[in-house]
Amino acid sequence: MKTTEKINIRFPQTLAEALRLQARKNTRGTLLAGGTDLMVQWASGTPPPARATSLWNLPELCEIEVRDDDILIGAGVTHAFLGEAKPIHRHLPALIAAAATVGAIQIQARGTLGGNAANASPAGDTAPALLITGGDVLLASLDGTREVPLDEFWTGYRQIAARPDEIILAFRLPKKGSAKERFRKIGARKAQAISKIMAASRIRVRSGRILSAAIALGSVAPTPIRLTQVEALLTGQALTPSLVAQAEKLAQTSVKPIADIRSSAEYRRWVAGRLVRDALENL
Amino acid sequence: MNKAVSQSGRLIGQGMVRVDADGKVRGLTRYLNDIDYTGMLHGVVVRSPVARGRFKALVPDPAFDWSSVVVATAEDIPGENVVHMHDRTMPLLAEVGGELLYRGEPVAVVAAKTIELATEAAAHLRVEVEELPPLLTLQDAIAIFKKTPVKFDSMQDQDIVKGDLAKGFAAADDIIEAEYWAGHQEQLYIENQGFTVFPLADGSILCEGSLQCPYFPVHELNDPLQLPPEKIRVRQTPVGGAFGGKEEYPTMLIGYAALPALKSGKPVKITYDRHEDILFTPKRHPVWVRYKTGVKKDGTLTALECDFILDGGAYLTISDVVMFRGILHCALAYRCDNLIIRGRVARTHSFPCGAFRGFGAPQAIWGMESHIDAIAARLGKPPHTYRRQLHVRPGDVTPTGQILSKENGSTACLDLALQHAKFAQKRRQASRGKLRKGQTKYYGIGLSFFAHGAAFTGDGEAKFKAKGRMELALLDDGKPGVNIRVSSTEMGQGVHTIFTQIASDALALDPARIRFPMADTGLVPNSGPTVASRTTMVVGNVVYRASQDLKDQMESFASQRYFRGAKTVLKNSQFAAKSRRPLSFAKVARDMLTEHGPVNGFFEFKLPPDAKWDQVTFKGDSYPGYSWSANIAEVEIDPLTCELAVTRVTAVLDVGRVINPILAAGQVEGGLTQALGYAIMEKMGTGQNGLYDASRLQTYIIPTSLDTPIYDVKFVEYPYSFAPPGGKGLGELPMDGLAPAIANAVESAIGKRLRTIPITPEDLFAALHPAQGDNTP
Numbered sequence A: 001m002k003t004t005e006k007i008n009i010r011f012p013q014t015l016a017e018a019l020r021l022q023a024r025k026n027t028r029g030t031l032l033a034g035g036t037d038l039m040v041q042w043a044s045g046t047p048p049p050a051r052a053t054s055l056w057n058l059p060e061l062c063e064i065e066v067r068d069d070d071i072l073i074g075a076g077v078t079h080a081f082l083g084e085a086k087p088i089h090r091h092l093p094a095l096i097a098a099a100a101t102v103g104a105i106q107i108q109a110r111g112t113l114g115g116n117a118a119n120a121s122p123a124g125d126t127a128p129a130l131l132i133t134g135g136d137v138l139l140a141s142l143d144g145t146r147e148v149p150l151d152e153f154w155t156g157y158r159q160i161a162a163r164p165d166e167i168i169l170a171f172r173l174p175k176k177g178s179a180k181e182r183f184r185k186i187g188a189r190k191a192q193a194i195s196k197i198m199a200a201s202r203i204r205v206r207s208g209r210i211l212s213a214a215i216a217l218g219s220v221a222p223t224p225i226r227l228t229q230v231e232a233l234l235t236g237q238a239l240t241p242s243l244v245a246q247a248e249k250l251a252q253t254s255v256k257p258i259a260d261i262r263s264s265a266e267y268r269r270w271v272a273g274r275l276v277r278d279a280l281e282n283l
Numbered sequence B: 001m002n003k004a005v006s007q008s009g010r011l012i013g014q015g016m017v018r019v020d021a022d023g024k025v026r027g028l029t030r031y032l033n034d035i036d037y038t039g040m041l042h043g044v045v046v047r048s049p050v051a052r053g054r055f056k057a058l059v060p061d062p063a064f065d066w067s068s069v070v071v072a073t074a075e076d077i078p079g080e081n082v083v084h085m086h087d088r089t090m091p092l093l094a095e096v097g098g099e100l101l102y103r104g105e106p107v108a109v110v111a112a113k114t115i116e117l118a119t120e121a122a123a124h125l126r127v128e129v130e131e132l133p134p135l136l137t138l139q140d141a142i143a144i145f146k147k148t149p150v151k152f153d154s155m156q157d158q159d160i161v162k163g164d165l166a167k168g169f170a171a172a173d174d175i176i177e178a179e180y181w182a183g184h185q186e187q188l189y190i191e192n193q194g195f196t197v198f199p200l201a202d203g204s205i206l207c208e209g210s211l212q213c214p215y216f217p218v219h220e221l222n223d224p225l226q227l228p229p230e231k232i233r234v235r236q237t238p239v240g241g242a243f244g245g246k247e248e249y250p251t252m253l254i255g256y257a258a259l260p261a262l263k264s265g266k267p268v269k270i271t272y273d274r275h276e277d278i279l280f281t282p283k284r285h286p287v288w289v290r291y292k293t294g295v296k297k298d299g300t301l302t303a304l305e306c307d308f309i310l311d312g313g314a315y316l317t318i319s320d321v322v323m324f325r326g327i328l329h330c331a332l333a334y335r336c337d338n339l340i341i342r343g344r345v346a347r348t349h350s351f352p353c354g355a356f357r358g359f360g361a362p363q364a365i366w367g368m369e370s371h372i373d374a375i376a377a378r379l380g381k382p383p384h385t386y387r388r389q390l391h392v393r394p395g396d397v398t399p400t401g402q403i404l405s406k407e408n409g410s411t412a413c414l415d416l417a418l419q420h421a422k423f424a425q426k427r428r429q430a431s432r433g434k435l436r437k438g439q440t441k442y443y444g445i446g447l448s449f450f451a452h453g454a455a456f457t458g459d460g461e462a463k464f465k466a467k468g469r470m471e472l473a474l475l476d477d478g479k480p481g482v483n484i485r486v487s488s489t490e491m492g493q494g495v496h497t498i499f500t501q502i503a504s505d506a507l508a509l510d511p512a513r514i515r516f517p518m519a520d521t522g523l524v525p526n527s528g529p530t531v532a533s534r535t536t537m538v539v540g541n542v543v544y545r546a547s548q549d550l551k552d553q554m555e556s557f558a559s560q561r562y563f564r565g566a567k568t569v570l571k572n573s574q575f576a577a578k579s580r581r582p583l584s585f586a587k588v589a590r591d592m593l594t595e596h597g598p599v600n601g602f603f604e605f606k607l608p609p610d611a612k613w614d615q616v617t618f619k620g621d622s623y624p625g626y627s628w629s630a631n632i633a634e635v636e637i638d639p640l641t642c643e644l645a646v647t648r649v650t651a652v653l654d655v656g657r658v659i660n661p662i663l664a665a666g667q668v669e670g671g672l673t674q675a676l677g678y679a680i681m682e683k684m685g686t687g688q689n690g691l692y693d694a695s696r697l698q699t700y701i702i703p704t705s706l707d708t709p710i711y712d713v714k715f716v717e718y719p720y721s722f723a724p725p726g727g728k729g730l731g732e733l734p735m736d737g738l739a740p741a742i743a744n745a746v747e748s749a750i751g752k753r754l755r756t757i758p759i760t761p762e763d764l765f766a767a768l769h770p771a772q773g774d775n776t777p
């Protein structure tokens, strides 16, 4: 980092302390979890802030709680820890698979789920896997904790529904139950790759009929998105090759990706449909 | 491996552990960026903000405090503002009033106590320009070449002519024509470029940093710095990878750092961070190559016409020689009596391209090895049988008229690779655009076959006369030993180890008594740059012969001094004469040093006296020796997503005598991985602003270990007997031919040929689903 600025980083020991710092404008700092997004941004043009508030290892943010119907995952949980948290794997396989594709081992050891979500990059790998659960984000501030549905969390390109005084506390993610999940990422290489596109799906089928379908994509829009039209097409239908073909087409016509250094708009649109096909053919 | 050849030495042919392993593995090795000096300033280069424009003024911000900052501009250049590479056109720094020819062209150097202050100061220098329309890319240049050839701006032309092309085409039954493209490639050494320049009291400079060719700056900066060669001393620091990237460019860095150093009287260090290093150092030349070939029904290649055009960037630097090597490799591997190969170097408003492992050969072989497959397909012959029919072997004549000697293992490489990879059998499984029973992915297998000329082109080595010295000395432990004094640089390829092996065998001395100090032009004779796959072959021979010379001198000293003239031999680190008690190397060495003063073995490299070369007509022996290789790539393409994986690569190589099989295999696997990136990942475009679009590790994609295929590497040995121990070129060969093998494998997988690398999933998608949004599963 070629910069003359120094960052004043505070290391609160408890969530309450962190919330107090964030509550007031003149003590508030950029929230710093693993730093794997922020440090890169600071090194490549974004001016570093004067103050930062470290969330690293805050105990309240590092817990995973398995409940009857859902799982609470603290925002400070790292991708590596998700990989080690075996008891939750069968309930949230898409999320676990997504976390395993983030960067490589070094980044996974440092990068957090909260950071991935709050960074709000359309290419954040865990976002589609979070979206398909239909869960919520728990936001904490001195005023208390509120829940925001994941569907409403990413409000625009690199924007989230959290106020400046709020900290992401955890994610409440319903278990998949009898549904089948799938995650697939297309990157330029097998590790250390930012997604060209990725898809997550949670689909429940009984006796050949689709009871419910949640399909989400990343890197095809300013935010991670649910393919609501495709989901509507699928729900209640018999799973047939022609339905699969229809869903594939609909996915391709309903997304409007852009071209950038990582891929072309045409390829992304096409693969969007292919990944929907992939999900439906692997139920 | 051919054991009979390998066994003659004790260490030659053995997988000796690297002599630099300990320091590097334990993190003790100090690279340039680990070495700071008190009073040292950090330099930052100020650059042109446009790809082309008139340089109107350099305006310092009056509000900024300039008191502790040194600013050097073209006005501070003591001599003539020109860097003497292969021509004398490129200025060290652009001059106000002149034309800026590429984005990032240096206009000034700012130096201060910290990088931060220097960076800030640089941001307060405004470069005023009047923008002019640039010609940014090779695509643009080729469009002109095709439409209005007279307007095409070539910095260097060279043709190779053999036989009668018109007659050749007249004799053909069929004519096959195609164009091939490849883009920039970044070397991506681990250690970024950097240099420190010390101004010394006598007006000379001492330059310390990461480079391949210590003597280049010594001769290229005389004019601008007004210093004779003996006043520019260059000392190598440990090099964290180079791949050609630190061949010609360090001269520029030294020049930039020298200006504020001479102006301030303080040492100045310039190091680049990764972003600056990718944006503003030379890349592999993009290429456009067009082949027009005439063939008979039986496969005889009756005529070959080739246009080979490299994107040189804004200045020639060393691109002429890259193009020469390119055209010499455009049709090297196959029999053809009538040909014309035309090489050109296009001038564009982009960063001057430069050396990169392979040096024009990968670009040439990319085109040729794709095209040979295309010809075979047209003839209805399998690509391997066609290559077996057409490839050159000893006694055949190259495009320049060189007769290939017996020391060319061309057939052995091809045959062993085909057999070892079970090419013919596996080829029957190729998908050709339709999944076969049991396949979930398109499978393809492709072949390439090629040579790499070892050492300098033509009579380069004859003219250059590489010199080396083996120095008897007290080593770091105070005991006698031998220093290898040559200008070859260790940059990860293992030269410190293999030269130790060669010297140890030639001297019959324990390798623990041999050192290879880092190159320093104040101490080493000029054995030439560490380039062109010449080091093992040429400088290895110099070390071998100079060691023998030292051995002779010591033996005759020992004979006279201790054994009354009886024949004395140095063997197993001891001097022995018949029926006498042997004396230790240490004793004899100490006595000799005390009684004689400095003791050195010398050698100067020569080419065989019958070697001929005409640099104007490009006729004669284009290289002293040739290394050979066949590569076989196997690929899988996912029909669902068009993702491409290279699953297995078989490479058989004839690099002459293999000095260290473990290091050799490492070089091959590393080179193949670099070639893999070139073939399917490493994409670098140029934006309208004149900057590369992939300029960070995040966007410039190279293979990770997870992306590398299974490598199956084998050597066959046809040593270069003229220059013992008989190595030929190894460094570049593994980079040369994997890209076309992969493209050929892709063709066999999907039934379509892609003629531009890198081949990405997006390209495969466009090839397989030409109608946008096409839905066929």
Ligand SMILES: Cc1cc2nc3c(=O)[nH]c(=O)nc-3n(C[C@H](O)[C@H](O)[C@H](O)COP(=O)(O)OP(=O)(O)OC[C@H]3O[C@@H](n4cnc5c(N)ncnc54)[C@H](O)[C@@H]3O)c2cc1C
Pocket (backbone or CB within 6 Å): A030, A031, A032, A033, A034, A035, A036, A037, A038, A039, A040, A055, A075, A076, A101, A102, A103, A104, A107, A110, A111, A112, A113, A114, A115, A116, A117, A118, A119, A123, A124, A125, A126, A166, A167, A168, A169, A192, A193, A194, A195
């Ligand atoms: C080499 C490399 C490879 C990478 N590869 C991938 C990849 O393959 N896929 C991928 O998705 N990402 C990748 N990333 C990006 C990054 O690693 C992930 O997004 C990671 O999850 C970020 O987590 P963090 O804790 O490091 O975030 P930080 O950098 O600490 O923070 C990121 C953002 O989140 C905010 N934030 C963090 N925690 C909270 C919280 N609890 N409440 C509110 N805001 C918060 C911060 O203020 C900041 O804006 C890569 C990064 C690097 C450097």
